[in-house]
Amino acid sequence: MKTSFKKNSMILFVASILIILMLSTSSASEPTIEFTYVPPRCSTDLLQGEVKNVNPANYKVAVFIFIPCAPDAAGWWTKPYSNSPLTPISPDGKWACNITTGGIDETATWITAFLVPNGYIPPLCTQCSEIPPELYQYPYAQVKREMSRIITFSGYEWEVKSMCDIEIEVGPGPNYFSDGEEDVWVDENGRLHLKITKRNEKWYCTEVFTKASLGYGKYIFHVTGKVDQLDKNVVLGLFTWDDIASDHHYREIDIELSRWGEETNENNAQYVVQPWDDPGNTYRFHMDLKDEYSTHFFLWNRDTLYFQSLHGHPALPPAPEDIIESWIYHGNDIPPDGNENARINLWLFNGNCPSDGKDVEIIIKSFEFIPNCECDLNHDHNCDMQDWLMFGEDWGRTDCIPSDPCECDLNQDGSCDMQDWLLFGEDWGRTDCPVYPQS
Known part of the structure; x- marks a missing residue:
């Protein structure tokens, strides 16, 4: 391993210098x-x-x-x-x-x-x-273009969904959506409140999403409220979405808490990779909370999706007794990252009003995102010299294939080249890299 690293170290060093010139060159005469x-x-x-x-x-x-x-x-x-x-x-x-x-x-x-x-x-x-x-x-x-109202929550700017005061039902549901301060707000303790409210004989739902596209990593939602006892027509969604990525099913990855209109539905929660109706893309389960606190997260990279729901708001990794459910997705529909946002919505299934006729309120205590580390090749949470040695072993190969992979082919294009070098260097030195469970 060390011999291989020394053999390629000069190439890696020269490449890191040349990339500056490569990135700075452009044609001033292009239309x-x-x-x-x-x-x-x-x-x-x-x-x-x-x-x-x-x-x-x-x-x-x-x-x-x-x-x-x-x-x-x-x-x-x-x-x-x-x-x-x-x-x-x-x-x-x-x-x-x-x-x-x-x-x-x-x-x-x-x-x-x-x-x-x-x-x-x-x-x-x-x-x-x-x-x-x-x-x-x-x-x-x-x-x-941004939505009209922006709020700050958990260190991120979030857009509040609206339709420009046009009274029109839109998805999901379809439903009417409100961006009013009485329906979406952050309290003095920094917690996000979302409501479903009836006004003028119409029910209004709510949705927020990050201005920033976050990409691969760990999306963590700390929820307050008995979401295991939501009205049968209410859905709480914790998910990613990209409006203009229809070719990748809108990069939608879902944690959804709902009974989908069925009072006796025992499965009141689900993890989904779109398209939801493909075999193996939906995992439904029963959730019975110990109290009003729960944590839900998914880890996402180009070839892995892992979901977990927990009792309370414990430190991660959780103790076994805190785990409600976990799921590793084994299908072929993991979307690549792109322009997706983290999103939270509270809405009515098929647009049907709450069966008890009451307003609904959910509190999100906090949201946390931990970016993926391309350089953590040995999956120990750190990007360090051990990963550097692994990266250098196959540098320069152009024949990387699934049956004979290269640790350095980070973008999975079959070659270990400058594009991989740039990816490797982005998170060098980090010690908080998400670790994906091995299936």
Whole structure:
């Protein structure tokens, strides 16, 4: 092992120097498109932008917006109109597009604009699950717009779900959702409160999600409340979600606490990897809490998903008597990380009101995220010299395969190269790496 490490150490050192030059080189003459003004969500202002390094007379802009959640509108839409899908560019390179030309366009969360040559006819989108892939051959700009209300909880900024005061039922459920301070708030002790409330003969549910995309790691939710005794129509969701990743089932990983409308349903909790209806992707179990405190978490990396629920809010790893349930997922639907957020929602199954007609309130004491460590190759919580030696053993190989793997092929592309070196170095020195159970 040591001989192999010495053999490759100079290559690794030189590679770490060269990567600086590799990252700093770019072509200043490439055509580009950028946004100069993005209207706030719920606004009807024009989207504005600018193109560079092209003759504006030879190009147009193709704009698409993404509307979330709404059953009859969710997806990507061509803007400004299907019969006018291209936006002209002024001689000075500036352009503007009306992106609120119908329906509930002002609720759009994602906007993408492509710089396309004259003569190109872009595919039209009316509720597309994804932007047609052929468009990505052209330069583009993309932005995500925030919800109107942002709260701070457990050291993270969270967006509060709303539909711009438009009274429309959206998923999950479908339900009406409120971002009101009386329905979603953080108290003086730093705890998050979510409610289901009846107002004006309508039931309003609640959802929050992190502004930041967190990626692989350990997602820990400390819950306060008798969530084992929720009304039969109430669902508490602790999960990840990516609005625009339909090809990866929206990167949805769920811990859901509910009886799904059945009063006598003994299984009041479940772990889910989407698609939920594929065999082996849902694990249901009965939860009987000792008191009103519980902890629920999942660990996620590119080839492992592990779930666990615990009594109380114990230190981790827990004592055996604190464990309610655990599950290691063995299927093929583990999503890659991307633009997913951590999310918490409290909603009504099929939009049915609580069977007792009462408001519902749940408290999340805290949320914790521990990022994955690519460099903890020996799974001892640390990124140290032992991992460095393991990484160097196969450096330079280009024949890594599942039956003959390479410890250094961190991105699993068959080679141990600079991309793996960058991944390895990101968390060097950490001593808090999540450790995944071996199945």
